[in-house]
Amino acid sequence: MFAGxxxxxxxxxxxxxxxILSSLKALDPWRxxxxxxxxxxxTLMVGPPEVLFPALRDLFVQAAGTGEHVVLRCTLSRGCPGEPDDPICQTSSLANPDEPIAARQQKALMAIADPVETGERADAQFSLYLMGAGDHMLEIMGCIDFLKQSGTFDRSKxxxxxxxxxxxxxxATLQQAFCQFGAPxxxxxxxxxxxxxxPSLR
Known part of the structure; x- marks a missing residue:
């Protein structure tokens, strides 16, 4: 698999x-x-989701800690058929497709039950895209139901x-959305x- x-x-x-330069130093422990x-x-970051998302968190927190208005824009992908498999991306964190969505939702909720607290607020919006065969909307709606129970859900847009x-x-919630919905x-x-x-929030 390729993930990044x-x-x-x-x-x-x-x-x-x-x-930017000081924030990139937050990636040093993950290199x-x-x-x-x-x-x-x-910046391209390639590796398993259980490493990728904490590294993204640390990058964002370092930037947010400056007190300046900062925006992080990111495209995440796993399983792209146009990319070769990479051994660094090996992971056991992806969902079992044979598990019902309800079971995967509960697994995701358990995974975020005791998250790291950083002291920095994050206001995020994201879209999940599932490519290939299967019932995409069933998976996406299952993900949205999980998000509504996650404690971080603000609203649908x-x-x-x-x-x-x-x-x-x-x-942590974004990581579970990425890993638990859609075929591994x-x-x-x-x-x-x-x-x-x-400044819009002040």
Whole structure:
């Protein structure tokens, strides 16, 4: 399997360079478990979901901790048929497709029962896309039902779902949405935007 993310940080400040560079240092503890490549547009992070999401959380928290209004934009993908399998992506965290959705929802809720608290608020919106055969809407609606019980659900919007709360629970919830819905050998993607310190909330 191939799993990873293309992520970009957008700080709304004249000092955007220092915010981006200092935030990227938060990925240093994860570099032995992920393949990380940064260019002038985005940072590619390749690895298993149980490593990928905590690393994304730490990147976001580092940026949010500056107090500046920052936005993280990210496209996550697993199982893309156009990418070769990568041994670094081996994982046992993906759902068993033979399990009913209700069982997977409960497993996801158990996984986020005691999340890391970071002290930084995250306001996120995301869309889950399941490609390939199968009943996509059944899986997506099952995911939305899980989100409504997650403690981070804010509201449904056109084309996406909004989550709000401490960054720890928010990114833990996103990880379970990515892992528990859709076939483990299928192509699943998430389109994600996360904001911190927005002046609109003051």
């Amino acid at each position: 993310a293309q992520v970009s940080l957008y700080p709304m400040t004249d000092g955007f360079v220092s915010v 032995d478990q992920l393949r990380i490549e940064t260019d002038d547009i985005s 056109n084309f996406c779902t909004r989550l709000t709360g401490d960054a720890g629970p928010v990114f 050998n299928g192509h699943v993607t998430i389109d994600l935007t996360v904001s911190a310190n927005s």
